[in-house]
Amino acid sequence: MVQTRKDKIQLIVRRIFLILTDIILINGSVLLALMMRYEMTIKLIELQYIDRYERFLIPFTIITLLVFWCCKIYHSLWQYASIAELYKIVEACVITELIHVAATMYLGLALPRSTYFLSGVFLVISISASRFMYRMIRTVLQSYRQTDETVRIMIIGAGDATNVLIREISNSRYLDNSKVVCVIDDKPEKVGKYIHGIKIVGNRDKIKECSVDYDIDEIIFAIPSASVEDRKNILNICKETKCELKILPGVYQMVDGEVNINDIRKVDVLDLLGREPIEVDIDSIMGYVRNKTVLVTGGGGSIGSELCRQIVSHKPKKLIIFDIYENNAYDIQQELLREHPEANIETLIGSVRNTSRVDSIFAQYKPDIIYHAAAHKHVPLMEDSPNEAIKNNVFGTLNVAKMADKYGAEKFVLISTDKAVNPTNIMGASKRMCEMIVQAYNGKSKTDYVAVRFGNVLGSNGSVIPLFKKQIEAGGPVTVTHHDIIRYFMTIPEAVSLVLQAGAYAQGGEIFILDMGEPVKIDDLAKNLIRLSGYTLGVDMNIEYTGLRPGEKLYEELLMAEEGLQNTRNKLIHIGKPLEFDKDCFFDNLDQLKKSVYDETDKVREMVKGIVETYKFS
Template identity: 45%
Template sequence: MMSSSKVEGLSTTAASVEGTPGRSPLLCSLRMLLVDATLITGALFFAVLTRFDGVLPAGIRDSFPRALGLLLAVRLVALVWLGLHRWSFRRSGINEAVRLVMANVAASIVFEFLRLVFFARAVPGQVVALEFFATTTLLGIHRFAPRMARQWYLEQRRSRDDGAQRTLIVGAGSAGDLLLRDLMRGSGSPWHVIGLVDDDPGKQGTFLNGKPVLGVIDALPELMTKHRVTQVLIAIPRLSPERTRHILSLCRHQSVSFKIIPASFAYLDEKISAAMLHDLSPEHLLPRDAIAFDHQEVHRLVSGRRILVTGGAGSIGSEITRQVAGHAPASLVVVDINENELYLLVRQLQARYPGLPVSSVVADIRDLDRMLRIGQEFRPQYVFHAAAHKHVPLMEDSPEEAIKNNVFGTQNVARMADACGAERFVLISTDKAVMPSSVMGASKRLAEMVIRNIAANSRTTFCAVRFGNVLGSAGSVVPLFKQQIQAGGPVTVTHPDCTRYFMIIPEAVGLVVMAGLGGYGELCILDMGAPVRIAELAANMITMTGLVPDKDISIVYTGLRPGEKLEETLMSDEEELTQQVRNRIKVARSPAPPRDFDLQLLRLDRAARAGDVLAVKLALKDLIPSYTPSKPRNVLAPGSALLMDGVNPQGSGGPRIPPLSLGAEQTVSA
C-alpha cells in the first residue's frame, strides 16, 4: 500500500512549496516555473500541430522560436505577478484556481497583442485560443492533481479503516465546506465523511468537495441507517435551539454521537477546523436566544467599587466574583463557610487578576456579630447575597436549617449592609419563591420580604433578583444526569410532565449584576425564555452521548419529591408587573409585609431554634398565605405547644408573641 508521502509525490512538485522541509522557497519556486515553462512549450506545440493537422508550415517553423520565447515570458511574468510560483499542494482551492485562470487570460490577451504586431501572418489566431485552453488545462493538472490524488488515497484509506467513524455533516453552506475541506486535508482524521444534508432545495443532489448532499435534515434517520453512520457533525452557525432539539429528536433511536462548530464561527473568517468542534451540550438546547451584554455599562457600574459576595464559593456566587473581578473593582471580599472551595476560588482570582485586592473570609451568615464585624472591616459598597440552602428535598427534611440560613442569614447580611452604609444590596432569589410548595421556596420568599422590610428604614438600596434554574450549577439536574449516564443509568426524572426554567450560569449572573446594580426596583425578574421539559432534557442528553434512550439508558420516573411542583412560575398573581426595563429584565412589585412582620419572625426564629418542624411550617403559612406545605415528616414535638400558646422567647422583658391562628383555608395539608 502506498504511503501518503508517495501520493503527494505524484507530481514533481508534490510537496508544499510553502515551508518545504530542507528546501529553500526560492529553489521550489524556480522548479515550479521550470515545470510551468515545459508545460507551456508543450501546449504551444500542441496548438500549432492541432491547427495544421500535424504539419508545421514554413512560416510557422521560422517564427516559432520567437513566438515561444515571447509566450513564455508573458505567461511566466503573469504567474509570478499573481504569486502562482509559490504554491501549496495541500491548501490550494477555488481561489487559487480562479487566480490561475486570471493569469492565463491576462497573458493570452498580451500575447494576442504581440502576435498582431509581430506574427499576424505567421501565427493564426486559432493557435492562441488553442494554446490558452491547453496551457490552462496542463497548469491546472500540474497544480491540483497531487492534492486530488492525495485526497482520494486518504478517503480510500479512511473507508477501509475500521476505526474511522462514518460521518454525516449537517449543513452544506460555507461552514460545512470549510469543515469538510479540513477533514479531508488531514491524514489522521478519525472521521470518514459519507456526505452532507441540507434543507436548501438548490443543494440537493449536488456535490461539495467531492461529497454528495444526500438529502434534507429530516432524512437523517434513513440516511444514518442506510450508510451506518456513527457520527453527526453540525456545521450550521448559530443553529437555533429549536432546530438542535429537532435534530436530536430525529436521531433519538440511532446510536450516534454529535459535535458542533462554535457559535462564534461567524467571526472566524474562514479559519474553522476540526479541532474547533466540540460536543453538543445542554446549553445548545435552551429555548431562547443568547444574551448580549453591554460590558461598558457593567464596567461603569462596578469599576472602583468595594464589593462583597456571600456564598462566593458556590455556583452562582463564584460566577459573580469572576464577572465583577474583570471590571476593576476597588476590592473584592468573598465570604463563604466552605473553606476548601473558597481557597481554590480566591487562588484562581488572584492568578487571573494579580492587581486586584481579593480577600477570602470564612464565616457563617447566621452569625450576626461576625457579619457586622466583616462589614465594619471591609465597608463594602455593593453586597451580593448568594449564600443559601437551595436543595428542595433536603430542606423539607431539615426546614429549621432553611429558615436559619435563608431567612435569618439573609437578615443578618442585610443588617450588615445597612450598618456599614452599603449603597446596594442584591439578593439572589428563585422562582420557587412564587406560590411556594417547599420550605426552601418559602424561605426565599420570606428572604425577599425581609430585605424589603429592612429597606423601609435604610439608606441602602435593596433589590431581589428572581430567576429559575441554571444549567450546571451544583445540585442541579444536568450534573446529576451526566453522572447517571456515565454510570450506565438509569436516569431518574420525577415526572414526565415536569418543566423548569433554565439559563446558563454566566448569562444568569450577568443579568443579576445588571438588574441588581441598575436601580430598577425592589424585585427584578429575569426572562428565562420558555420552560424546558425535564424528561425531554434527559432524553436529549442521552442522545448527545451516542446512546439510545430507554434502550441503552433507561429513564425512570420516581414521582415528585416533597416540596416539588410540576412547573414553576416567575411571578405570582398578587405581584404586579410594572415594566420591562430592558431586554430580559422585568420589574415587579410585591405586597408589603404584614404589620406584625417582626413579631411573626420572632415566632419563626423560636420554632427554628427549637427544631420544631410543624411549628416552622405553621409560622411560614401565617407569613406566606400562598405557601402550601408538604406532609410533615413527624408530629409536633412534646412541649412545642408552648409556641402555639404565645411564649415569650426574649423573657419577661420582651414582646409577647401572639399565638398562631390558622383559618380553615390555611390548614396545613396532612
C-alpha cells in the same frame, strides 16, 4: 516536543522538494516556449537564442525562486489549496515574467517576443498543476482507504460552513477514516445538487430515512446562523436516529471565513431546550461597579463565582469574595488572579450566619455593592434539616442586609428563586422570607434593596443535568421523580446577566423576574441526554421514576398572581410588584423564629407558615 521537531523536518523536506520541482518547471517552461516558437524542433532554434537561454538560466532561476518566496508560494498548506493560492501563483508568475522581459532586454539577451508570453502561461499551468496535484492524489488515496471502520457522516446545512467542512474533512490527515456521504438542506432549490461531489439528498424530513439508506454513523449540524427553535427542531429529529450528533456552535470565525474541525462539539442537551439565550449588554450597564468596592457572598458557588468573573472585568476598586467553603473560594480567587493579575481581590472565609464576622468585614471594607448569593438551596436536604435552612438563608440574609444598612452600602442584590412563589418546601419558604427582608429594609434605609428571582440553573452545583450525566456514566438507571414534573431552566451566564442588570435597574424594593419561555419536562430532559450519550432508551439505559420528594412541586411558578408584572427596558426582564405586609410584626416574628431554630425545636414549619401565608406543607 518530538512531534514539533518531526513536523519541522517534514516542512523543510516538503519545501526542498517543491523548490527542486520548481527549478525544473521554471527552466522547462522557457525551453518549451522556445520550442513552440520553432515548431517543437530544437534543431530549428537559432543558436543565439540557445546561448542566451543558457547564459540567463541560473539568474532567471534564482530571481524566480526569490519572487515565489516573497509571494509566499512556499508558505501555503497545499493540502488546503484553493482559489486564493491560485491567485498567488498567477501573481508570482506575472511578476517573474515582467522581470524576465526587462532583464533580458536590458542585458541584450532578448528572446523572441512570443517566448515570454508562452513561458509565462506554461509556468502558471505547471506550478499550479504541481500544487493541486497533491490535493488530487490525497483525495484519490483517501477514497481507496475507506474500510468497514470508516465513519460515514451526514451534514445538516448546505451553506458556507458545510463547504469548508467537507473540504477539511477530505483533506485532514487526522480524519482518514471519516467520509461525508450526504448533505441535508431545507431549501428546495438546493436539493439534488452537489457540494464537492457530495449530494444534497433532501430536507429535514429525509434525515431519518437517509441515516438508514446511507448507513450514517455521525451527523454534524452545520448551520451556525440557525435560530434556537430551528436548531432544536432539527436536532430533535436527529436524536431519533442512532447516529452520534455533533454541532458547530454559533456564528463563528466569519472574519477568516474558515471553519476548524476543532470547533465541532458534541450536541449538548442545552441545544434542545429551544429558547433564545437572554442577551444583556453587560458593558453598557456595568459602569455602576467601576471604582466601587463590591462584596459577593457565596462567591465560590456556581452563581457567585460567575458574578465575580463578570464583575472583576469591569474594574471595581476592590472585589471581596466571601464564602464558607475555602476550596471554592480559593479556586475562583486563583482563576481571577490568572485572568486579571491587576485586579484588587480580597478572599475571605466565614459564614453569613456569624454576625460578628459579617460586621467586622463591613466595618473594615465598607462595600458599596453587595451581591448576596450565599444560601442552602437543596430542597430535599433542607426538608430534613429545616432549622439549618432558616439559620443560613433567613438569618444569614438578615445579617448581611443589616450591615448594608448600618455601613451605608449603595445597593444590596439578593439571589432568590422561583421556589419562593407559593412555596411547598422549607427552602422556598426561607427564600420568600429573604425577599420580605429585602422589602422591609428597603423601606427604612438609604440602601437600594432588590431581589432577583429565577429558575433552575443548568450546570450549577447539584443541578439535574450533572446528576443525570453521572448516572449515565455509572451505567444507569437515570432517576426522575415524576413523569410530569416540569421546570424552568436558564444557564449560569443568563442568571448572572439578570443579577447584574437588576443591580443597574435597582431603585429599591423590586423583585426582578426573568421571562424564561416554556418550561421543560425533566423526563424529556433525561431521555434526550440518554440519546445524546449514544444509548438507546429501554435497551442500554433505563429511567427509574422515584416519586416526588418531600416539599417538591410538579411545577414551579415565577411569581404570585397578585404580584402583577411591570416591564423593564429589557423585554425579557420584569418586575413583580411587592406584596404589602406588616413590617414590625414581621421582625417580631423573625425574633421568635430565631430563638426557636437555635433552640432546635421542631416547630419551625408552623412558625414559618405564620410568616409566609402562601407556604403549604404536609
